[in-house]
Amino acid sequence: MSTVAFAVIAILTLAAALAAATLQKLMHAALSFAVMFVGISAFFFLLGAEFVGLVQIFVYIGAVAVLIVFTILLTRDDTGKVRSFNWGGVIVAIAVFAGLVWAIAKTKSLPLTPSQIEPITVQRIGELLMTNYVWPLQCVGVLLTAALIGALILVMEEKS
Amino acid sequence: MSDSLDQIFIHAKQWLLSFMSGRAPDWLVQIISSLINIVALLGVFLTLFALISVLERKILGRMQNRYGPNRVGPFGLFQPVADGIKMLIKEDIVPARADKIVHFLAPVLIAAAAILTLGVIPYGRNMTPFTIDGGILFFFAVGSATELMVFMAGWGSNNKYSMLGAMRAIAQMISYELPLIITVLPVVMIVGSLNPDKIVGAQAAYSLGFIPHWFVFTPWGATAFILFFVSGLVESNRTPFDVPEGESEIVAGHMTEYSGFKYATFFMAEYIGMFAISGLGVTLFLGGWHAPVHFLEFIPSYVWFFVKLSILLFVYIWLRGTLPRTRIDQIMNFAWKFMLPMAFTCVVAAAVWHYTGRGLRGWLWSLAVIAAVYFTLSILLDTRRKFAPRTYRFAE
Numbered sequence: 001m002s003t004v005a006f007a008v009i010a011i012l013t014l015a016a017a018l019a020a021a022t023l024q025k026l027m028h029a030a031l032s033f034a035v036m037f038v039g040i041s042a043f044f045f046l047l048g049a050e051f052v053g054l055v056q057i058f059v060y061i062g063a064v065a066v067l068i069v070f071t072i073l074l075t076r077d078d079t080g081k082v083r084s085f086n087w088g089g090v091i092v093a094i095a096v097f098a099g100l101v102w103a104i105a106k107t108k109s110l111p112l113t114p115s116q117i118e119p120i121t122v123q124r125i126g127e128l129l130m131t132n133y134v135w136p137l138q139c140v141g142v143l144l145t146a147a148l149i150g151a152l153i154l155v156m157e158e159k160s
Numbered sequence: 161m162s163d164s165l166d167q168i169f170i171h172a173k174q175w176l177l178s179f180m181s182g183r184a185p186d187w188l189v190q191i192i193s194s195l196i197n198i199v200a201l202l203g204v205f206l207t208l209f210a211l212i213s214v215l216e217r218k219i220l221g222r223m224q225n226r227y228g229p230n231r232v233g234p235f236g237l238f239q240p241v242a243d244g245i246k247m248l249i250k251e252d253i254v255p256a257r258a259d260k261i262v263h264f265l266a267p268v269l270i271a272a273a274a275i276l277t278l279g280v281i282p283y284g285r286n287m288t289p290f291t292i293d294g295g296i297l298f299f300f301a302v303g304s305a306t307e308l309m310v311f312m313a314g315w316g317s318n319n320k321y322s323m324l325g326a327m328r329a330i331a332q333m334i335s336y337e338l339p340l341i342i343t344v345l346p347v348v349m350i351v352g353s354l355n356p357d358k359i360v361g362a363q364a365a366y367s368l369g370f371i372p373h374w375f376v377f378t379p380w381g382a383t384a385f386i387l388f389f390v391s392g393l394v395e396s397n398r399t400p401f402d403v404p405e406g407e408s409e410i411v412a413g414h415m416t417e418y419s420g421f422k423y424a425t426f427f428m429a430e431y432i433g434m435f436a437i438s439g440l441g442v443t444l445f446l447g448g449w450h451a452p453v454h455f456l457e458f459i460p461s462y463v464w465f466f467v468k469l470s471i472l473l474f475v476y477i478w479l480r481g482t483l484p485r486t487r488i489d490q491i492m493n494f495a496w497k498f499m500l501p502m503a504f505t506c507v508v509a510a511a512v513w514h515y516t517g518r519g520l521r522g523w524l525w526s527l528a529v530i531a532a533v534y535f536t537l538s539i540l541l542d543t544r545r546k547f548a549p550r551t552y553r554f555a556e
């Protein structure tokens with residue numbers, strides 16, 4: 001059953017990714033990109049990494065996708081226009097793909113029989129964040145707060 | 161007797177599945193089991209939607225000293241049937257310049273997301289349709305996807321009123337998502353789990369047999385519940401925060417270009433979202449399906465859940481009949497200057513409550529923390545001294 005699910009999700013994700021790369025209207029591409037994120041989070045669910053899957057939806061659909069569509073909307077006036085085929089993009093994509101293939105081929109592969117890993121629950125992640133990784137967590141917190149304050153200052157009305 | 165009544169739906173489902181077991185493969189049984197949950201969920205909540213749409217009009221009517229709908233069927237109860245038929249036979253208008261696919265998908269996806277959020281709420285003992293460990297997180301993850309669909313509705317219509325309406329709606333939803341999620345944090349912190357069943361389980365006990373251990377009876381819980389409820393009002397676009405639609409003032413926001421059944425779908429998604437957020441409020445703060453006093457536990461658990469849900473829904477309607485609409489800048493100011501600091505205070509107060517022993521002492525200490533922040537905020541945000549003739553930046 002999970003093989004069937006894997007195949008269905010993989011086809012959906014790949015189709016959405018392909019659509020994001022080839023669709024002619026920029027906004028359609030952005031929305032297909034969001035569909036691809038759903039597919040990736042479905043993969044995480046399939047692998048038993050529930051928390052990562054949920055955070056994937058949370059961050060990428062709820063925030064990043066909204067950010068992308070707003071950026072497109074507010075910075076360009078040709079959202080309705082048809083975009084032409086971009087050869088530069090193809091070259092960059094091929095270069096990235098080749099780099100990834102090279103890196104994967106160079107990496108020493110892990111033993112094929114997986115060791116028994118207990119499923120990581122949300123509680124376990126929380127405990128680790130509060131004990132071993134408390135300093136990175138605090139640093140990220142400070143960084144995000146600074147970003148929030150910075151964003152507020154940028155949009156604040158200037159007093160004349 | 162009362163126990164079997166409590167579990168009657170669970171037994172019914174098992175009885176249905178017993179025909180399958182042994183004859184069908186395992187995965188098919190699993191799928192059928194999920195399908196039964198889905199059908200039950202849809203049946204209950206679509207009926208509730210039909211019922212609440214007529215009840216809302218009747219209650220509002222009574223508040224405005226008129227009868228409300230009373231022509232179709234006994235007491236006007238068949239009004240939703242008539243409305244449904246009317247919506248189905250209306251012409252479905254799609255603007256010529258609209259993006260047909262996005263325009264069509266927006267109402268469908270928005271309803272799907274709303275219905276998905278219903279799936280993780282425990283409706284009774286052993287009656288959670290989909291048990292996942294991070295249920296609360298799932299609720300908000302799916303809820304946050306709604307913003308993208310509102311955008312799709314606004315952009316797909318290819319109409320500037322739709323687009324502006326969608327942007328207002330999204331600005332409002334993003335601002336209030338923050339306090340909404342942070343008010344849930346103290347409950348998750350105290351229970352130590354994101355699983356809705358465990359959160360309900362943590363509120364099961366009674367002091368002296370009649371004071372339930374619901375989180376709403378602690379100072380931090382009460383504050384968080386009020387903040388949660390207000391944020392829920394905003395998230396489900398209800399009065400006094402219904403500026404995205406603003407039926408009596410502007411065209412219908414991101415729903416301007418929708419007619420007939422697509423408009424009805426938006427309407428349904430809004431109500432389902434309201435049920436979901438109220439259901440989550442009941443689960444987090446009002447003890448879920450537990451009875452308010454110990455000796456009433458013999459009444460089935462799902463009855464208690466729906467009693468609490470209906471009380472919250474009545475408050476929603478009551479507010480709609482009572483309060484005028486707020487301006488968008490008032491909504492935003494309120495979110496960032498009052499809701500957010502108070503939500504963070506709830507987190508601190510819950511920690512204080514936990515570390516001072518969860519008893520009467522903890523109760524008083526957390527009350528002190530919340531009162532201190534509340535009065536400081538009310539002094540800082542006091543605008544009474546600043547009354548002056550209103551100035552308009554762009555309309556002069």
